Amino acid sequence: MFINSDTLKLLRIHFSFFLMPLFFLALSQSTVPHFAKTILSFIIIHLFIYPASNGYNSFIDKDEESIGGLEKPPLPTKQLFFLTMFLDVVGLFAAVLLVNHLFALCLLLYIAASRAYSSRQIRLKKYPLIVFFTVVFFQGAFTYFMAMTGIAENQLPLNLPALFILLACSFQIAGAYPLTQVYQHKQDLKDGVVTLSYKLGYKGTFLFTALMFMVCNVFYFLYFKTTDRQNNFYVLQVFFLPIVLYFAWWFLQVHKNVKNANFKNTMRMNGIAAVCMNICFIILYFLNHHSH
Numbered sequence: 297m298f299i300n301s302d303t304l305k306l307l308r309i310h311f312s313f314f315l316m317p318l319f320f321l322a323l324s325q326s327t328v329p330h331f332a333k334t335i336l337s338f339i340i341i342h343l344f345i346y347p348a349s350n351g352y353n354s355f356i357d358k359d360e361e362s363i364g365g366l367e368k369p370p371l372p373t374k375q376l377f378f379l380t381m382f383l384d385v386v387g388l389f390a391a392v393l394l395v396n397h398l399f400a401l402c403l404l405l406y407i408a409a410s411r412a413y414s415s416r417q418i419r420l421k422k423y424p425l426i427v428f429f430t431v432v433f434f435q436g437a438f439t440y441f442m443a444m445t446g447i448a449e450n451q452l453p454l455n456l457p458a459l460f461i462l463l464a465c466s467f468q469i470a471g472a473y474p475l476t477q478v479y480q481h482k483q484d485l486k487d488g489v490v491t492l493s494y495k496l497g498y499k500g501t502f503l504f505t506a507l508m509f510m511v512c513n514v515f516y517f518l519y520f521k522t523t524d525r526q527n528n529f530y531v532l533q534v535f536f537l538p539i540v541l542y543f544a545w546w547f548l549q550v551h552k553n554v555k556n557a558n559f560k561n562t563m564r565m566n567g568i569a570a571v572c573m574n575i576c577f578i579i580l581y582f583l584n585h586h587s588h
Contacts, residue, residue, distance in 0.1 A: 302370035303379060306354040307347035308363075314570045315346055318436070318465055320577035322443035324528075324584055325461065329447050336394050337446025344387030345403055349410040351380040356414040361483045367559055395446050402442035409434045424492040431473050436466030460519035464512050471508030474501045475565065478550075478557045498554045502547045528580050535576035539569050 319338060323329055354363065355372045363369050384407055391400035409430060412418040420427045440462060444452045452458050477484065477493035478501050484491050493501045513536070520529035542565060549556035 299379065300373070300375065303351075303373060303376045305366060305370055306351050306372055306376055307379070307383075308350040308354075308366060309343065309347050311350060312342040312346045313574070314566050315435070315439075316342060317570065317573035317577055318439045318468075319443045319447075320574055320581065321461075321465070322440050323447050324577045324580035325523075326444060326448040329585070333395050334447045336390065337399060337443065340387045340390050340395070340403070340446075341443070344383045344390070345406065348380040348383035348387070349407070351376050351383075352411060353414045355380065356416060357487065359483070361480075363480075391446075398451070399442065399446040402438070402445055406434055406438065406442060421489050421491075424490055424495055428470075428473065428492045432466045432470045435473070436469035437462035440465040457519055457522045460515050460522065464515035464519055467508050467512035467515060471505045471512060472566075472569070475505045476562060477501075479559045479562050498550050498557050499547075501557075502543075502550065506543070506547075525584070527583065531579060531583070532576055535572040539572050542568050 319341065323334060351372075354369060355376045357363075358372060359369050361369075388400055388403055388407075391403050413420045413427060413430065420430055441452055474491070474493040474496060477491045478498060481491070481494045484494065496504050516532060517529055520526055520532075546556070546561055546565060549561070
């Protein structure tokens with residue numbers, strides 16, 4: 297089957313880079329990572345499930361203005377829809393056959409939430425608070441748990457440290473998610489979607505994000521303290537610094553002129569955060585597994 301370039305663009309495979317940090321965090325905190333299953337889980341999530349989710353969202357929305365990872369998205373075709381279905385099915389079968397059943401079940405639930413987010417029949421994105429909590433849960437705590445089920449021989453224990461890290465992941469997404477909507481207010485309203493970022497306003501979105509990240513950092517501190525890995529927390533603070541500095545600079549620019557809440561600055565924020573967090577959690581993996 298020939299896949300045209302516009303269809304490939306709308307899968308936004310490169311956007312998976314922005315979604316990798318929680319996978320690497322799970323890897324860094326796993327006690328007994330299974331090498332082959334870690335690689336397989338990573339490929340299934342980032343090269344099959346996430347691109348399928350991006351593609352389905354583009355197929356439904358038919359965006360004419362900038363979306364995450366694409367400044368000028370092409371119009372989708374039916375080929376995109378069938379390709380997203382194919383990627384999901386292949387990803388699920390690979391999970392069942394090559395990883396484990398719990399990981400496959402997690403993927404299925406993630407796919408269902410992703411479809412509910414975009415589909416015209418359910419359209420969760422029309423309800424700002426419902427979609428906020430859905431995204432915060434599924435892209436935060438649930439993604440961490442899902443990654444851990446694929447990576448580790450032993451499953452995530454349901455104890456106090458696990459609660460702290462799951463909350464940290466969800467608050468991290470709670471801060472990031474409204475910020476990714478800040479340049480799309482007009483486009484979302486045109487499609488009948490009132491986002492949390494729109495309700496908060498430009499400055500309110502930045503203040504809300506700052507609050508969520510502060511709470512997130514508190515839970516990271518509690519997690520690393522209760523697991524006796526305080527050195528992990530200090531490393532995390534070093535990599536948070538460039539993100540905080542850019543965030544503060546951007547907030548000042550938006551305070552001067554709301555036109556600075558644009559696609560270019562949003563993608564730059566995403567890029568800095570993804571680079572810093574991915575490197576940070578990879579370093580934590582080596583500190584925790586290869587430093588003895």
